[in-house]
Amino acid sequence: MRTPLFVLIWAIVGLALYLVFEIFGNDYLFFAGYIVLQYIVLATAWNILGGYCGYVNFGSAGFFALGAYSGVFLYTVGQGVDDFGTEGFGALMHLIFPVPVPIIIVIGGIVAGLVGLGTGYLTLRLRGVFFAIATLALAVVLETLVVNWSYVGGSRGAYIIPPSEIPIFGPYVQFLFALMIVLVIVALTSARLIERSRLGYGFATIRDDELAAEACGVPTLRLKLIATTISGALMGMAGAPFPFYIGYVEPASAFNLSYAVNAIAMPMIGGTTSWIGPLVGAVLLGSLQQLATVTISSAANLLIVGLLLIAFVIVAPNGIVGLVQGWWRKRSANTPTKTSTTSSAKPSTTSGEAKP
Amino acid sequence: MSDVMSTAATQAAPQSASGPILQISGVGKRFGGFVALDGVNFDVARGERVGLIGPNGSGKSTLVNCICGTLQNETGTVTFDGKAMNGLVAHQRTHLGLARSFQLPRPFSSMSVADNIRVPLMYTVATRSGHHLSHAELSDHCHELLKLVSLEAKGSHRVQDLTQVEQRKLELARAVAAEPKLLIADESMAGLSHSEVEDIVSLLLQLNERGITIIMIEHIMRAVMKFSQRLVVLVSGKKVADGEPEAVVQDPEVVRAYLGQ
Amino acid sequence: MELELLLNALVAGLLLGGFYAAVTLGISVSFGILDIVNIAHPAFIILGSYVAYIISSKFGIDPIVVAIVMLPFFYALGSAIYQIYYVSFERRGQEALRGLAFFFGLLFVTEVLLILVFGVDYRYVEAVYIGPTLHLGILEFPLRMLVPALVSIAMFCCLQLYLSKTFTGRAIMAVSQDPLALRLMAVDPTRIKRVAFSISIATAALAGAFLIIIQPVVPSVGRDYIGIIFAICVLGGLGSLPGTLIAALLLGIIESLTSIYIGPSWAPAVAFGVLLLTLAVRPSGLLGR
Numbered sequence: 001m002r003t004p005l006f007v008l009i010w011a012i013v014g015l016a017l018y019l020v021f022e023i024f025g026n027d028y029l030f031f032a033g034y035i036v037l038q039y040i041v042l043a044t045a046w047n048i049l050g051g052y053c054g055y056v057n058f059g060s061a062g063f064f065a066l067g068a069y070s071g072v073f074l075y076t077v078g079q080g081v082d083d084f085g086t087e088g089f090g091a092l093m094h095l096i097f098p099v100p101v102p103i104i105i106v107i108g109g110i111v112a113g114l115v116g117l118g119t120g121y122l123t124l125r126l127r128g129v130f131f132a133i134a135t136l137a138l139a140v141v142l143e144t145l146v147v148n149w150s151y152v153g154g155s156r157g158a159y160i161i162p163p164s165e166i167p168i169f170g171p172y173v174q175f176l177f178a179l180m181i182v183l184v185i186v187a188l189t190s191a192r193l194i195e196r197s198r199l200g201y202g203f204a205t206i207r208d209d210e211l212a213a214e215a216c217g218v219p220t221l222r223l224k225l226i227a228t229t230i231s232g233a234l235m236g237m238a239g240a241p242f243p244f245y246i247g248y249v250e251p252a253s254a255f256n257l258s259y260a261v262n263a264i265a266m267p268m269i270g271g272t273t274s275w276i277g278p279l280v281g282a283v284l285l286g287s288l289q290q291l292a293t294v295t296i297s298s299a300a301n302l303l304i305v306g307l308l309l310i311a312f313v314i315v316a317p318n319g320i321v322g323l324v325q326g327w328w329r330k331r332s333a334n335t336p337t338k339t340s341t342t343s344s345a346k347p348s349t350t351s352g353e354a355k356p
Numbered sequence: 357m358s359d360v361m362s363t364a365a366t367q368a369a370p371q372s373a374s375g376p377i378l379q380i381s382g383v384g385k386r387f388g389g390f391v392a393l394d395g396v397n398f399d400v401a402r403g404e405r406v407g408l409i410g411p412n413g414s415g416k417s418t419l420v421n422c423i424c425g426t427l428q429n430e431t432g433t434v435t436f437d438g439k440a441m442n443g444l445v446a447h448q449r450t451h452l453g454l455a456r457s458f459q460l461p462r463p464f465s466s467m468s469v470a471d472n473i474r475v476p477l478m479y480t481v482a483t484r485s486g487h488h489l490s491h492a493e494l495s496d497h498c499h500e501l502l503k504l505v506s507l508e509a510k511g512s513h514r515v516q517d518l519t520q521v522e523q524r525k526l527e528l529a530r531a532v533a534a535e536p537k538l539l540i541a542d543e544s545m546a547g548l549s550h551s552e553v554e555d556i557v558s559l560l561l562q563l564n565e566r567g568i569t570i571i572m573i574e575h576i577m578r579a580v581m582k583f584s585q586r587l588v589v590l591v592s593g594k595k596v597a598d599g600e601p602e603a604v605v606q607d608p609e610v611v612r613a614y615l616g617q
Numbered sequence: 618m619e620l621e622l623l624l625n626a627l628v629a630g631l632l633l634g635g636f637y638a639a640v641t642l643g644i645s646v647s648f649g650i651l652d653i654v655n656i657a658h659p660a661f662i663i664l665g666s667y668v669a670y671i672i673s674s675k676f677g678i679d680p681i682v683v684a685i686v687m688l689p690f691f692y693a694l695g696s697a698i699y700q701i702y703y704v705s706f707e708r709r710g711q712e713a714l715r716g717l718a719f720f721f722g723l724l725f726v727t728e729v730l731l732i733l734v735f736g737v738d739y740r741y742v743e744a745v746y747i748g749p750t751l752h753l754g755i756l757e758f759p760l761r762m763l764v765p766a767l768v769s770i771a772m773f774c775c776l777q778l779y780l781s782k783t784f785t786g787r788a789i790m791a792v793s794q795d796p797l798a799l800r801l802m803a804v805d806p807t808r809i810k811r812v813a814f815s816i817s818i819a820t821a822a823l824a825g826a827f828l829i830i831i832q833p834v835v836p837s838v839g840r841d842y843i844g845i846i847f848a849i850c851v852l853g854g855l856g857s858l859p860g861t862l863i864a865a866l867l868l869g870i871i872e873s874l875t876s877i878y879i880g881p882s883w884a885p886a887v888a889f890g891v892l893l894l895t896l897a898v899r900p901s902g903l904l905g906r
Contacts, residue, residue: 058721129717133847133851136843136847138893201475201478204464204466211426211462212462215450216450216479273466303726309725310723314719
């Protein structure tokens with residue numbers, strides 16, 4: 001399937017979802033749906049580095065929060081824009097601020113992407129394990145920095161007051177929901193494009209055997225840096241609208257461990273070898289958690305996620321998608337005419353696209 | 357056979373004027389307190405067939421790793437095709453025309469057999485020539501390379517479904533796919549039957565005829581003697597012999613190294 | 618006055634470092650020697666804290682004594698976990714991604730279970746040495762820090778002796794370098810690794826007791842220690858027990874000085890900052906292999 005068609009299909013799905021929710025008329029659907037969509041982006045982003053390249057990121061919360069706090073920062077500057085006066089520089093500031101949310105998303109992505117690049121540059125020459133630990137370290141360092149930065153609220157937190165209504169969409173949350181749908185399409189399309197391109201092959205070789213990959217001419221460090229940057233940027237983009245969604249941002253919630261756990265659990269449960277896996281994992285686990293938070297405590301909720309993660313990692317390492325593929329392969333093997341199908345990755349039906 | 361092999365030959369031709377294709381001078385490598393390589397020196401001429409032998413633990417694999425960039429030697433210089441390799445990482449050396457197969461096969465296990473061959477084609481051959489290969493060209497090249505090692509029927513199989521012997525052949529094919537000027541075949545014949553060994557030897561001879569310089573690391577003396585124009589012997593990280601195969605195997609020091617003191 | 622403050626900051630740092638050494642010892646074995654990234658280690662330490670808390674408050678026994686009694690149980694727990702890890706991941710050669718995810722899940726599940734059972738109130742223990750301070754001239758040694766630090770150093774010495782003098786201990790050091798050679802000596806590498814991993818979890822029992830002596834404990838505290846543990850491990854150099862001890866003392870001093878001269882809210886970043894710096898500049902650490 002060509003990419004434009006793929007984007008079109010998902011755009012239609014997204015639009016349909018939006019309209020269905022609108023017809024139901026219940027705001028809750030948009031609020032809960034936003035979170036699930038956000039997790040699709042996070043899970044897909046994590047998987048680009050984790051599933052495709054085999055490098056685990058424990059600090060997804062850090063990248064998410066980078067996006068969120070970029071939003072807080074830009075909002076806070078916008079709030080204080082009158083302090084710059086109306087002449088010269090002040091006029092310029094008034095022109096730029098308040099920054100519209102879509103632009104904030106892009107900026108959040110850039111900030112998080114750069115931090116990802118930097119972290120990668122420092123640690124990706126070492127073994128994957130050190131990278132994983134470094135991502136944990138990064139999240140804590142970032143949180144400490146934010147806690148000590150009173151301009152964005154520090155540990156007291158910051159209040160964000162978005163408009164309650166917006167033209168075309170009505171309630172502001174519906175606007176954010178629509179933005180998140182666009183992000184989901186961006187994330188899924190990027191993941192799928194990567195998978196099917198030369199870049200995707202390169203990532204897979206890094207995961208399978210980095211030493212052999214180098215021997216085959218794959219520039220592993222460069223590819224890992226690309227993966228880290230894209231992954232970080234997507235996570236930052238997912239986090240950027242969050243302050244406008246939730247209204248009050250404090251470090252404990254922005255850097256919450258549940259982001260780190262879910263970003264790992266969703267792709268590992270859904271399946272790490274293709275873009276479908278994180279989507280499946282995020283939709284299932286995300287919806288489950290939205291239901292669970294209202295019925296049982298949030299602690300029990302996280303317990304279930306953790307247990308599922310352990311169970312799948314031990315029993316079904318290729319996730320739900322892997323289980324389905326395995327079942328499909330067994331069926332085809334039993335059919336007399338077919339020889340074995342291709343392996344779980346890389347259906348290269350499109351022409352090889354040259355990528356860096 | 358095809359453009360695959362002739363490209364390697366045309367690449368080898370222009371530089372065939374000057375000097376050895378590989379110069380190893382004073383190469384040394386330690387692991388903690390253990391000296392794996394101790395000032396190794398030898399040259400390899402263009403188009404030559406060199407056999408590298410030595411008892412287990414003599415440093416052969418470490419030497420290969422240092423030549424190819426998987427490890428960086430601490431002392432001395434590796435010069436390939438007139439260029440110093442110090443500081444260059446493995447993939448850069450592969451792009452310059454150095455390829456190796458691994459002693460224990462290291463296939464990309466999540467991909468099909470054909471896809472394993474695709475990787476060096478996409479990342480070395482395409483990069484080197486500056487234009488990317490279309491899907492059809494890639495498939496053709498893959499197919500030819502698989503034919504070279506009689507694996508053309510198993511292109512779409514998963515690597516896990518191959519036998520050990522087939523995995524070794526895939527390993528070799530993957531190295532050849534990078535269209536190298538110099539190929540290091542690291543124990544590619546371990547575990548093969550008599551006729552399979554013959555097959556690999558004649559394959560390597562064929563490749564050599566097309567202009568690819570080959571260093572063969574082996575324990576199967578029959579193959580080494582048949583294949584090599586020159587024999588180099590490594591013992592405890594030092595080179596102890598370097599010359600005509602017949603002469604080297606009768607060298608008392610070599611005999612002592614293999615049979616023990 | 619200034620000198621007194623500095624000297625006591627150094628003393629506090631050393632004592633803190635001694636405690637950190639106990640906390641890191643387990644990982645030094647499982648990660649440094651066995652190459653298993655047991656990121657769930659802090660969870661077992663917290664588990665040790667809670668076990669010390671329950672038994673100590675119920676029976677009035679000293680928490681360190683409780684921990685020593687609990688050593689065999691934690692050892693058994695370690696064996697069980699290693700067995701699962703080995704069968705599911707190590708044997709299949711999939712330790713990198715899946716093993717990490719497994720331990721991460723374990724960290725998480727343990728923490729949440731503790732929350733569900735004990736809630737989020739701070740727990741603490743009572744002991745004779747919590748409270749009094751030893752005064753030597755202008756130096757002050759709070760006993761609640763001094764006792765754990767001393768026991769910790771004793772633990773280190775014991776383990777170092779074990780690893781260098783006993784057969785199993787030396788096999789453990791060998792298995793990390795050459796499992797094949799071990800097999801040729803008719804020693805089962807898997808069994809040796811299991812022993813080593815079990816020892817690493819057993820140390821968590823003692824570390825947990827130290828923790829709850831030094832500060833009140835809540836389940837999420839474990840995660841705060843991940844950075845400290847790995848920072849020390851990397852700084853000291855993987856596979857080197859003496860390196861771990863030195864790095865722990867160093868980190869304790871740095872943290873203590875930061876806390877007093879810059880501010881306590883910066884303390885969490887210290888360990889991680891040290892870690893990132895070490896990884897960027899000298900990844901093999903001070904005394905690494």
